[in-house]
Amino acid sequence: MAMSDRFLPLAHAPERATSETAFTKVVLIGIAVLFLVAILFLPLVTVFVEALRKGWGTLFENFGDPDTLSAIRLTLLVAAIAVPFNAVVGLAASWCIAKFEFKGRNLLLTLIDLPFSISPVISGLVYVLLFGAQGWLGPWLSAHDIQIIFAVPGIVLATVLVTFPFVARELIPLMQSQGTSEEEAALMLGASGWHTFFKVTLPNVKWALLYGVLLCNARAMGEFGAVSVVSGHIRGLTNTMPLHIEILYNEYNFVGAFAVASLLTGLALITLLAKTLLEWRFAGELAAKAHRH
Protein backbone atom coordinates (compact mmCIF):
# COMPACT_ATOMS: atom_id res chain seq x y z
CA MET A 1 0.00 0.00 0.00
CA ALA A 2 2.74 2.34 0.97
CA MET A 3 4.47 1.50 -2.30
CA SER A 4 1.45 2.17 -4.48
CA ASP A 5 0.86 5.42 -2.61
CA ARG A 6 4.31 6.49 -3.48
CA PHE A 7 3.85 5.73 -7.15
CA LEU A 8 0.35 7.13 -7.38
CA PRO A 9 1.31 10.69 -8.32
CA LEU A 10 2.88 9.40 -11.53
CA ALA A 11 -0.52 8.32 -12.83
CA HIS A 12 -1.77 11.84 -12.30
CA ALA A 13 1.35 13.47 -13.65
CA PRO A 14 0.51 16.61 -15.61
CA GLU A 15 0.42 16.23 -19.38
CA ARG A 16 3.81 16.56 -20.97
CA ALA A 17 4.47 19.81 -22.74
CA THR A 18 5.06 17.94 -26.00
CA SER A 19 1.93 15.83 -26.09
CA GLU A 20 0.45 16.91 -29.44
CA THR A 21 -1.68 14.42 -31.30
CA ALA A 22 0.02 12.26 -33.90
CA PHE A 23 -1.84 14.09 -36.65
CA THR A 24 -0.55 17.52 -35.57
CA LYS A 25 2.99 16.17 -35.36
CA VAL A 26 2.88 14.70 -38.86
CA VAL A 27 1.45 17.87 -40.37
CA LEU A 28 3.95 20.19 -38.69
CA ILE A 29 6.97 18.05 -39.43
CA GLY A 30 5.67 17.49 -42.95
CA ILE A 31 5.42 21.21 -43.65
CA ALA A 32 8.91 21.80 -42.31
CA VAL A 33 10.43 19.00 -44.40
CA LEU A 34 8.53 20.05 -47.53
CA PHE A 35 9.74 23.61 -47.09
CA LEU A 36 13.35 22.53 -46.64
CA VAL A 37 13.22 20.29 -49.71
CA ALA A 38 11.56 22.88 -51.92
CA ILE A 39 13.59 25.91 -50.87
CA LEU A 40 17.00 24.48 -50.09
CA PHE A 41 17.51 20.94 -51.26
CA LEU A 42 15.86 20.93 -54.72
CA PRO A 43 17.72 23.99 -56.06
CA LEU A 44 20.99 22.47 -54.86
CA VAL A 45 20.28 19.19 -56.61
CA THR A 46 19.05 21.00 -59.73
CA VAL A 47 22.37 22.77 -60.13
CA PHE A 48 24.24 19.48 -60.30
CA VAL A 49 21.58 17.68 -62.37
CA GLU A 50 21.60 20.48 -64.96
CA ALA A 51 25.38 20.60 -65.00
CA LEU A 52 25.54 16.85 -65.67
CA ARG A 53 22.66 16.79 -68.19
CA LYS A 54 25.05 16.04 -71.03
CA GLY A 55 27.38 13.88 -68.97
CA TRP A 56 30.69 14.33 -67.21
CA GLY A 57 32.58 14.77 -70.46
CA THR A 58 30.71 17.93 -71.43
CA LEU A 59 31.03 19.22 -67.90
CA PHE A 60 34.81 19.02 -67.96
CA GLU A 61 34.86 20.40 -71.51
CA ASN A 62 33.09 23.46 -70.15
CA PHE A 63 35.68 23.86 -67.41
CA GLY A 64 38.33 23.81 -70.10
CA ASP A 65 36.87 26.87 -71.85
CA PRO A 66 39.46 29.70 -71.62
CA ASP A 67 36.90 32.29 -70.51
CA THR A 68 35.63 29.96 -67.81
CA LEU A 69 39.16 29.26 -66.63
CA SER A 70 39.86 32.97 -66.52
CA ALA A 71 36.68 33.56 -64.47
CA ILE A 72 37.72 30.84 -62.02
CA ARG A 73 41.21 32.32 -61.73
CA LEU A 74 39.85 35.82 -61.16
CA THR A 75 37.40 34.66 -58.48
CA LEU A 76 40.14 32.82 -56.63
CA LEU A 77 42.48 35.80 -56.95
CA VAL A 78 39.89 38.25 -55.62
CA ALA A 79 39.09 35.96 -52.68
CA ALA A 80 42.81 35.46 -51.99
CA ILE A 81 43.25 39.24 -51.64
CA ALA A 82 39.96 40.26 -50.04
CA VAL A 83 39.71 37.52 -47.40
CA PRO A 84 43.15 37.93 -45.74
CA PHE A 85 42.77 41.70 -45.92
CA ASN A 86 39.39 41.61 -44.22
CA ALA A 87 40.61 39.06 -41.69
CA VAL A 88 43.46 41.31 -40.55
CA VAL A 89 41.54 44.60 -40.66
CA GLY A 90 38.43 43.00 -39.15
CA LEU A 91 40.50 41.57 -36.31
CA ALA A 92 42.13 44.93 -35.65
CA ALA A 93 38.80 46.76 -35.73
CA SER A 94 37.15 44.25 -33.40
CA TRP A 95 40.06 44.49 -31.02
CA CYS A 96 39.75 48.29 -30.89
CA ILE A 97 36.01 48.25 -30.43
CA ALA A 98 35.81 45.43 -27.91
CA LYS A 99 38.82 46.16 -25.72
CA PHE A 100 39.01 49.95 -25.64
CA GLU A 101 36.81 52.92 -24.85
CA PHE A 102 37.33 55.87 -27.17
CA LYS A 103 35.44 58.66 -28.85
CA GLY A 104 33.89 57.60 -32.13
CA ARG A 105 33.65 53.95 -31.09
CA ASN A 106 29.97 53.75 -31.93
CA LEU A 107 30.57 55.50 -35.24
CA LEU A 108 33.16 52.86 -36.13
CA LEU A 109 30.72 50.11 -35.14
CA THR A 110 28.06 51.62 -37.42
CA LEU A 111 30.52 51.99 -40.30
CA ILE A 112 31.44 48.33 -40.03
CA ASP A 113 27.78 47.40 -40.35
CA LEU A 114 27.22 49.69 -43.31
CA PRO A 115 28.03 47.16 -46.06
CA PHE A 116 25.43 44.83 -44.55
CA SER A 117 22.70 47.43 -44.64
CA ILE A 118 23.19 48.98 -48.08
CA SER A 119 22.58 47.19 -51.35
CA PRO A 120 25.76 45.77 -52.93
CA VAL A 121 24.85 47.55 -56.16
CA ILE A 122 25.25 50.84 -54.36
CA SER A 123 28.60 49.71 -52.93
CA GLY A 124 29.72 49.15 -56.51
CA LEU A 125 28.28 52.45 -57.76
CA VAL A 126 30.15 54.34 -55.06
CA TYR A 127 33.43 53.14 -56.52
CA VAL A 128 32.34 54.03 -60.03
CA LEU A 129 31.53 57.54 -58.81
CA LEU A 130 34.91 57.77 -57.08
CA PHE A 131 37.25 56.10 -59.54
CA GLY A 132 35.29 55.97 -62.81
CA ALA A 133 36.29 58.03 -65.86
CA GLN A 134 33.67 60.66 -64.97
CA GLY A 135 34.25 60.23 -61.23
CA TRP A 136 36.01 62.47 -58.71
CA LEU A 137 39.40 60.85 -59.07
CA GLY A 138 38.83 59.72 -62.66
CA PRO A 139 40.84 62.44 -64.44
CA TRP A 140 43.81 62.06 -62.09
CA LEU A 141 43.77 58.28 -62.42
CA SER A 142 43.59 58.32 -66.21
CA ALA A 143 46.35 60.94 -66.34
CA HIS A 144 48.55 58.51 -64.40
CA ASP A 145 47.38 55.55 -66.43
CA ILE A 146 45.84 53.75 -63.47
CA GLN A 147 42.70 51.78 -64.17
CA ILE A 148 40.51 50.78 -61.25
CA ILE A 149 36.99 50.60 -62.64
CA PHE A 150 36.38 47.88 -65.25
CA ALA A 151 39.58 46.24 -64.04
CA VAL A 152 40.74 43.85 -61.33
CA PRO A 153 41.51 46.53 -58.67
CA GLY A 154 37.89 47.71 -58.77
CA ILE A 155 36.59 44.16 -58.40
CA VAL A 156 38.88 43.59 -55.41
CA LEU A 157 37.83 46.90 -53.80
CA ALA A 158 34.12 46.16 -54.26
CA THR A 159 34.53 42.67 -52.83
CA VAL A 160 36.53 43.95 -49.85
CA LEU A 161 33.83 46.50 -49.08
CA VAL A 162 30.93 44.08 -49.33
CA THR A 163 32.59 41.32 -47.29
CA PHE A 164 34.15 43.57 -44.66
CA PRO A 165 31.63 43.02 -41.83
CA PHE A 166 31.83 39.21 -41.71
CA VAL A 167 34.98 38.83 -39.61
CA ALA A 168 34.37 41.87 -37.40
CA ARG A 169 30.73 40.95 -36.77
CA GLU A 170 31.78 37.48 -35.68
CA LEU A 171 34.52 38.73 -33.35
CA ILE A 172 33.09 41.84 -31.67
CA PRO A 173 30.35 40.18 -29.56
CA LEU A 174 32.71 37.41 -28.46
CA MET A 175 35.53 39.80 -27.56
CA GLN A 176 33.12 42.06 -25.71
CA SER A 177 31.77 39.17 -23.67
CA GLN A 178 35.31 38.04 -22.82
CA GLY A 179 36.14 41.46 -21.38
CA THR A 180 39.68 42.64 -20.72
CA SER A 181 40.64 40.91 -17.49
CA GLU A 182 42.84 38.26 -19.14
CA GLU A 183 44.69 40.99 -21.02
CA GLU A 184 45.11 42.95 -17.79
CA ALA A 185 46.42 39.83 -16.09
CA ALA A 186 48.95 39.33 -18.88
CA LEU A 187 50.12 42.95 -18.66
CA MET A 188 50.47 42.72 -14.87
CA LEU A 189 52.61 39.61 -15.38
CA GLY A 190 54.95 41.73 -17.45
CA ALA A 191 53.89 40.76 -20.98
CA SER A 192 54.31 43.29 -23.77
CA GLY A 193 51.34 44.41 -25.84
CA TRP A 194 52.22 42.10 -28.75
CA HIS A 195 52.89 39.16 -26.47
CA THR A 196 49.50 39.73 -24.83
CA PHE A 197 47.77 39.94 -28.19
CA PHE A 198 49.31 36.82 -29.68
CA LYS A 199 49.33 34.64 -26.55
CA VAL A 200 46.08 35.70 -24.89
CA THR A 201 43.70 37.71 -27.09
CA LEU A 202 44.13 35.81 -30.35
CA PRO A 203 43.91 32.25 -28.97
CA ASN A 204 40.68 33.21 -27.21
CA VAL A 205 39.00 34.15 -30.50
CA LYS A 206 40.69 31.80 -32.94
CA TRP A 207 37.58 29.71 -33.69
CA ALA A 208 35.38 32.73 -34.18
CA LEU A 209 38.06 34.21 -36.43
CA LEU A 210 38.21 31.09 -38.59
CA TYR A 211 34.43 31.00 -38.75
CA GLY A 212 34.29 34.63 -39.83
CA VAL A 213 36.99 34.03 -42.43
CA LEU A 214 34.99 31.14 -43.92
CA LEU A 215 31.81 33.21 -44.13
CA CYS A 216 33.79 36.07 -45.62
CA ASN A 217 35.32 33.70 -48.18
CA ALA A 218 31.95 32.26 -49.18
CA ARG A 219 30.61 35.74 -49.82
CA ALA A 220 33.76 36.95 -51.56
CA MET A 221 33.54 34.14 -54.12
CA GLY A 222 29.80 34.52 -54.59
CA GLU A 223 29.43 38.31 -54.67
CA PHE A 224 27.48 39.47 -57.71
CA GLY A 225 25.92 42.91 -57.31
CA ALA A 226 28.82 45.16 -56.42
CA VAL A 227 31.25 43.31 -58.66
CA SER A 228 28.80 43.45 -61.56
CA VAL A 229 28.75 47.26 -61.41
CA VAL A 230 32.54 47.76 -61.40
CA SER A 231 33.58 44.84 -63.59
CA GLY A 232 32.48 45.94 -67.05
CA HIS A 233 31.93 42.26 -67.96
CA ILE A 234 34.99 41.94 -70.16
CA ARG A 235 35.16 38.30 -71.06
CA GLY A 236 38.36 36.56 -70.08
CA LEU A 237 39.50 39.67 -68.22
CA THR A 238 37.07 41.03 -65.63
CA ASN A 239 34.45 38.32 -65.31
CA THR A 240 34.28 36.51 -61.99
CA MET A 241 32.48 33.19 -61.73
CA PRO A 242 29.07 34.64 -60.78
CA LEU A 243 29.27 37.16 -63.64
CA HIS A 244 30.39 34.49 -66.07
CA ILE A 245 27.45 32.29 -65.08
CA GLU A 246 25.02 35.09 -65.87
CA ILE A 247 26.55 35.71 -69.28
CA LEU A 248 26.46 32.05 -70.22
CA TYR A 249 22.87 31.81 -69.04
CA ASN A 250 21.81 34.86 -71.03
CA GLU A 251 23.37 33.26 -74.10
CA TYR A 252 21.17 30.19 -73.58
CA ASN A 253 24.28 28.13 -72.82
CA PHE A 254 22.51 26.37 -69.97
CA VAL A 255 24.94 23.49 -69.64
CA GLY A 256 27.85 25.89 -69.55
CA ALA A 257 26.13 28.15 -67.02
CA PHE A 258 25.25 25.25 -64.78
CA ALA A 259 28.71 23.76 -65.12
CA VAL A 260 30.28 26.89 -63.66
CA ALA A 261 27.41 27.17 -61.18
CA SER A 262 28.07 23.64 -59.98
CA LEU A 263 31.71 24.51 -59.41
CA LEU A 264 30.77 27.63 -57.45
CA THR A 265 28.21 25.62 -55.47
CA GLY A 266 30.88 23.01 -54.84
CA LEU A 267 33.20 25.68 -53.42
CA ALA A 268 30.37 26.89 -51.21
CA LEU A 269 29.67 23.36 -50.02
CA ILE A 270 33.34 22.85 -49.20
CA THR A 271 33.25 26.07 -47.17
CA LEU A 272 30.15 24.83 -45.39
CA LEU A 273 31.77 21.48 -44.71
CA ALA A 274 34.85 23.20 -43.29
CA LYS A 275 32.62 25.32 -41.08
CA THR A 276 30.75 22.26 -39.82
CA LEU A 277 34.01 20.45 -39.16
CA LEU A 278 35.22 23.45 -37.18
CA GLU A 279 32.07 23.54 -35.12
CA TRP A 280 32.32 19.82 -34.52
CA ARG A 281 35.96 20.09 -33.57
CA PHE A 282 35.25 23.06 -31.31
CA ALA A 283 32.35 21.30 -29.61
CA GLY A 284 34.50 18.19 -29.21
CA GLU A 285 37.19 20.19 -27.46
CA LEU A 286 34.69 21.75 -25.10
CA ALA A 287 33.00 18.44 -24.32
CA ALA A 288 36.36 16.78 -23.69
CA LYS A 289 37.25 19.48 -21.19
CA ALA A 290 34.00 18.98 -19.34
CA HIS A 291 34.38 15.18 -19.31
CA ARG A 292 37.89 15.03 -17.92
CA HIS A 293 36.80 16.44 -14.56
Add this chain to the structure above:
Amino acid sequence: MSVPVRVRNLEKNFGRYPALRGVSLNVEAGELVALLGPSGSGKTTLLRAIAGLEQPDAGQVLFGDIDANSLSLRERRIGFVFQQYALFKHMKVFDNIAFGLRARPRASRPSEAAIKAKVLELLHLVQLDGLEARYPAQLSGGQRQRVALARALAIEPRVLLLDEPFGALDARVRKDLRKWLRELHQRTGHTTLFVTHDQDEAFELANRIAILDHGRIEQVGTAAEILDRPATPFIDSFIEGIARRNADQQSREWTKPHVVVSR
Protein backbone atom coordinates in the same frame (compact mmCIF):
# COMPACT_ATOMS: atom_id res chain seq x y z
CA MET B 1 62.42 41.79 -1.53
CA SER B 2 59.16 43.13 -0.09
CA VAL B 3 58.84 46.89 -0.08
CA PRO B 4 56.62 49.35 1.75
CA VAL B 5 53.85 50.98 -0.27
CA ARG B 6 53.02 54.63 0.22
CA VAL B 7 49.94 56.18 -1.30
CA ARG B 8 49.74 59.98 -1.24
CA ASN B 9 46.60 62.02 -1.94
CA LEU B 10 45.37 59.77 -4.70
CA GLU B 11 42.47 61.14 -6.71
CA LYS B 12 40.53 59.47 -9.47
CA ASN B 13 37.34 60.47 -11.25
CA PHE B 14 35.29 58.38 -13.63
CA GLY B 15 33.64 61.06 -15.71
CA ARG B 16 31.98 63.24 -13.10
CA TYR B 17 31.90 60.50 -10.51
CA PRO B 18 34.71 60.77 -7.95
CA ALA B 19 36.00 57.28 -7.10
CA LEU B 20 38.96 58.38 -4.96
CA ARG B 21 39.11 61.76 -3.22
CA GLY B 22 42.52 62.24 -1.74
CA VAL B 23 43.46 58.82 -0.38
CA SER B 24 46.66 58.40 1.60
CA LEU B 25 47.85 55.12 3.05
CA ASN B 26 51.12 53.69 4.33
CA VAL B 27 51.70 49.96 4.17
CA GLU B 28 54.85 48.61 5.81
CA ALA B 29 57.05 46.01 4.13
CA GLY B 30 55.63 42.54 4.71
CA GLU B 31 52.39 43.84 6.12
CA LEU B 32 48.98 42.35 5.28
CA VAL B 33 46.42 45.12 4.91
CA ALA B 34 42.73 44.87 4.09
CA LEU B 35 40.87 47.54 2.12
CA LEU B 36 37.37 47.23 3.48
CA GLY B 37 34.26 49.08 2.47
CA PRO B 38 30.78 48.88 0.95
CA SER B 39 30.47 48.58 -2.82
CA GLY B 40 31.20 51.86 -4.56
CA SER B 41 33.51 53.00 -1.76
CA GLY B 42 36.54 53.12 -4.07
CA LYS B 43 38.46 50.17 -2.63
CA THR B 44 38.89 48.35 -5.95
CA THR B 45 39.81 51.59 -7.72
CA LEU B 46 42.48 52.20 -5.08
CA LEU B 47 43.88 48.71 -5.60
CA ARG B 48 43.86 49.10 -9.39
CA ALA B 49 45.52 52.51 -9.12
CA ILE B 50 48.30 51.03 -6.99
CA ALA B 51 48.68 48.26 -9.57
CA GLY B 52 48.85 50.76 -12.41
CA LEU B 53 45.70 49.44 -14.10
CA GLU B 54 44.05 52.82 -13.50
CA GLN B 55 45.83 56.10 -14.07
CA PRO B 56 45.14 58.38 -11.08
CA ASP B 57 44.19 62.01 -11.81
CA ALA B 58 46.38 63.26 -8.98
CA GLY B 59 48.57 61.90 -6.21
CA GLN B 60 51.45 59.51 -6.00
CA VAL B 61 52.17 55.85 -5.35
CA LEU B 62 55.60 54.88 -4.02
CA PHE B 63 57.10 51.41 -3.85
CA GLY B 64 59.89 51.90 -1.32
CA ASP B 65 61.55 55.04 -2.69
CA ILE B 66 60.50 54.54 -6.29
CA ASP B 67 57.68 56.56 -7.79
CA ALA B 68 55.37 54.04 -9.43
CA ASN B 69 54.69 56.47 -12.26
CA SER B 70 58.28 56.13 -13.41
CA LEU B 71 57.80 52.38 -13.86
CA SER B 72 56.07 50.53 -16.67
CA LEU B 73 53.62 47.78 -15.72
CA ARG B 74 56.36 45.24 -16.40
CA GLU B 75 58.86 47.09 -14.21
CA ARG B 76 56.39 47.47 -11.39
CA ARG B 77 56.45 43.70 -10.84
CA ILE B 78 53.17 43.55 -8.98
CA GLY B 79 51.40 40.30 -8.30
CA PHE B 80 47.73 40.93 -8.98
CA VAL B 81 45.00 38.38 -8.28
CA PHE B 82 41.78 39.29 -10.07
CA GLN B 83 38.34 38.86 -8.62
CA GLN B 84 37.34 36.21 -11.15
CA TYR B 85 40.99 35.07 -11.30
CA ALA B 86 41.32 35.91 -15.03
CA LEU B 87 43.18 32.67 -15.66
CA PHE B 88 44.09 32.06 -19.29
CA LYS B 89 41.33 29.63 -20.27
CA HIS B 90 43.18 28.15 -23.22
CA MET B 91 46.34 27.33 -21.24
CA LYS B 92 47.05 24.53 -18.86
CA VAL B 93 47.75 25.31 -15.21
CA PHE B 94 51.46 24.94 -15.87
CA ASP B 95 51.46 27.47 -18.72
CA ASN B 96 49.33 29.86 -16.71
CA ILE B 97 51.87 29.93 -13.90
CA ALA B 98 54.82 30.04 -16.31
CA PHE B 99 53.31 32.94 -18.29
CA GLY B 100 55.03 35.76 -16.40
CA LEU B 101 58.44 34.09 -16.65
CA ARG B 102 58.08 33.34 -20.36
CA ALA B 103 56.88 36.89 -21.06
CA ARG B 104 60.18 38.36 -19.88
CA PRO B 105 62.52 39.87 -22.44
CA ARG B 106 64.89 37.26 -23.81
CA ALA B 107 67.89 38.55 -21.86
CA SER B 108 66.32 38.00 -18.44
CA ARG B 109 64.13 35.02 -19.32
CA PRO B 110 64.97 31.89 -17.34
CA SER B 111 65.64 28.61 -19.17
CA GLU B 112 62.70 26.23 -19.70
CA ALA B 113 64.23 23.91 -17.10
CA ALA B 114 64.40 26.73 -14.56
CA ILE B 115 60.84 27.74 -15.41
CA LYS B 116 59.67 24.18 -14.90
CA ALA B 117 61.38 23.94 -11.52
CA LYS B 118 59.88 27.26 -10.46
CA VAL B 119 56.36 26.31 -11.56
CA LEU B 120 56.48 22.96 -9.77
CA GLU B 121 57.78 24.65 -6.64
CA LEU B 122 54.91 27.15 -6.75
CA LEU B 123 52.37 24.39 -7.36
CA HIS B 124 53.69 22.71 -4.27
CA LEU B 125 53.47 25.96 -2.33
CA VAL B 126 49.79 26.37 -3.23
CA GLN B 127 49.17 22.66 -2.63
CA LEU B 128 48.19 21.80 -6.17
CA ASP B 129 50.88 19.19 -6.89
CA GLY B 130 50.03 17.06 -9.91
CA LEU B 131 47.43 19.41 -11.40
CA GLU B 132 49.80 21.15 -13.83
CA ALA B 133 48.25 19.51 -16.92
CA ARG B 134 44.68 20.57 -16.14
CA TYR B 135 42.84 23.42 -17.81
CA PRO B 136 41.27 26.10 -15.57
CA ALA B 137 37.80 24.80 -16.52
CA GLN B 138 38.72 21.48 -14.90
CA LEU B 139 39.44 23.03 -11.49
CA SER B 140 37.22 23.95 -8.57
CA GLY B 141 36.83 27.58 -7.57
CA GLY B 142 39.28 27.25 -4.68
CA GLN B 143 41.86 25.56 -6.90
CA ARG B 144 41.54 28.28 -9.56
CA GLN B 145 42.06 30.93 -6.93
CA ARG B 146 45.29 29.22 -5.81
CA VAL B 147 46.50 28.92 -9.42
CA ALA B 148 45.90 32.66 -9.79
CA LEU B 149 47.96 33.24 -6.66
CA ALA B 150 50.79 30.98 -7.86
CA ARG B 151 50.78 32.79 -11.21
CA ALA B 152 51.09 36.14 -9.44
CA LEU B 153 53.87 34.88 -7.16
CA ALA B 154 55.86 33.50 -10.11
CA ILE B 155 57.12 36.95 -11.11
CA GLU B 156 58.56 37.45 -7.60
CA PRO B 157 56.42 40.50 -7.02
CA ARG B 158 57.39 43.51 -4.95
CA VAL B 159 53.82 43.73 -3.74
CA LEU B 160 50.87 41.36 -3.82
CA LEU B 161 47.44 42.81 -4.57
CA LEU B 162 44.27 40.74 -4.28
CA ASP B 163 40.87 41.94 -5.48
CA GLU B 164 38.08 40.25 -3.48
CA PRO B 165 40.20 37.09 -3.25
CA PHE B 166 37.43 34.95 -1.84
CA GLY B 167 34.43 36.72 -3.33
CA ALA B 168 33.52 33.96 -5.79
CA LEU B 169 33.84 31.03 -3.38
CA ASP B 170 31.32 29.32 -1.16
CA ALA B 171 31.44 29.93 2.58
CA ARG B 172 33.27 26.78 3.67
CA VAL B 173 36.04 26.97 1.04
CA ARG B 174 36.37 30.64 1.85
CA LYS B 175 37.12 29.92 5.52
CA ASP B 176 39.75 27.30 4.68
CA LEU B 177 41.43 29.51 2.10
CA ARG B 178 41.47 32.44 4.50
CA LYS B 179 43.47 30.50 7.03
CA TRP B 180 45.70 29.11 4.33
CA LEU B 181 46.37 32.55 2.85
CA ARG B 182 47.43 33.89 6.23
CA GLU B 183 49.87 31.03 6.69
CA LEU B 184 51.17 31.59 3.17
CA HIS B 185 51.66 35.26 3.91
CA GLN B 186 53.57 34.46 7.09
CA ARG B 187 55.83 32.14 5.12
CA THR B 188 56.48 34.30 2.06
CA GLY B 189 56.28 37.73 3.70
CA HIS B 190 55.03 39.72 0.72
CA THR B 191 53.65 43.18 1.31
CA THR B 192 50.00 42.40 0.63
CA LEU B 193 46.88 44.46 0.10
CA PHE B 194 43.52 42.85 -0.41
CA VAL B 195 40.12 44.27 -1.15
CA THR B 196 37.04 42.89 0.57
CA HIS B 197 33.52 43.90 1.48
CA ASP B 198 33.37 41.17 4.11
CA GLN B 199 34.11 42.55 7.60
CA ASP B 200 34.87 39.11 9.08
CA GLU B 201 37.39 38.42 6.35
CA ALA B 202 39.16 41.72 6.93
CA PHE B 203 39.25 41.48 10.69
CA GLU B 204 40.35 37.87 10.77
CA LEU B 205 43.05 38.05 8.12
CA ALA B 206 44.69 41.47 8.12
CA ASN B 207 47.38 43.03 10.29
CA ARG B 208 45.67 46.34 9.71
CA ILE B 209 42.43 47.40 8.10
CA ALA B 210 41.69 50.50 6.05
CA ILE B 211 37.98 51.25 5.90
CA LEU B 212 36.80 53.24 2.89
CA ASP B 213 33.59 55.06 2.19
CA HIS B 214 32.73 57.36 -0.71
CA GLY B 215 36.27 57.50 -2.01
CA ARG B 216 37.90 58.37 1.32
CA ILE B 217 39.70 56.34 3.94
CA GLU B 218 37.65 56.73 7.09
CA GLN B 219 39.97 54.88 9.45
CA VAL B 220 43.13 52.77 9.40
CA GLY B 221 44.11 50.55 12.28
CA THR B 222 44.36 47.09 13.75
CA ALA B 223 41.19 45.12 14.38
CA ALA B 224 41.34 45.93 18.09
CA GLU B 225 41.89 49.64 17.50
CA ILE B 226 38.93 49.91 15.17
CA LEU B 227 36.62 47.86 17.36
CA ASP B 228 37.58 49.81 20.48
CA ARG B 229 37.58 53.28 18.99
CA PRO B 230 35.59 53.57 15.78
CA ALA B 231 36.57 56.96 14.34
CA THR B 232 33.26 57.95 12.72
CA PRO B 233 29.58 57.08 13.03
CA PHE B 234 29.87 55.32 9.64
CA ILE B 235 32.57 52.97 10.98
CA ASP B 236 30.54 52.39 14.09
CA SER B 237 27.56 51.16 12.09
CA PHE B 238 29.70 49.37 9.48
CA ILE B 239 31.46 47.16 12.05
CA GLU B 240 28.40 46.65 14.22
CA GLY B 241 28.01 43.10 12.94
CA ILE B 242 31.58 42.17 13.87
CA ALA B 243 31.30 43.55 17.36
CA ARG B 244 28.09 41.60 17.93
CA ARG B 245 29.49 38.36 16.53
CA ASN B 246 32.59 38.71 18.67
CA ALA B 247 30.39 39.08 21.72
CA ASP B 248 28.33 36.05 20.66
CA GLN B 249 31.41 33.97 20.17
CA GLN B 250 32.73 34.82 23.60
CA SER B 251 29.47 33.84 25.23
CA ARG B 252 29.31 30.64 23.14
CA GLU B 253 32.77 29.63 24.23
CA TRP B 254 31.85 30.27 27.79
CA THR B 255 28.77 28.02 27.62
CA LYS B 256 30.52 25.20 25.80
CA PRO B 257 31.13 22.92 28.82
CA HIS B 258 27.40 22.86 29.50
CA VAL B 259 26.66 21.69 26.00
CA VAL B 260 29.07 18.80 26.37
CA VAL B 261 27.60 17.82 29.71
CA SER B 262 24.04 17.92 28.52
CA ARG B 263 24.89 15.44 25.77
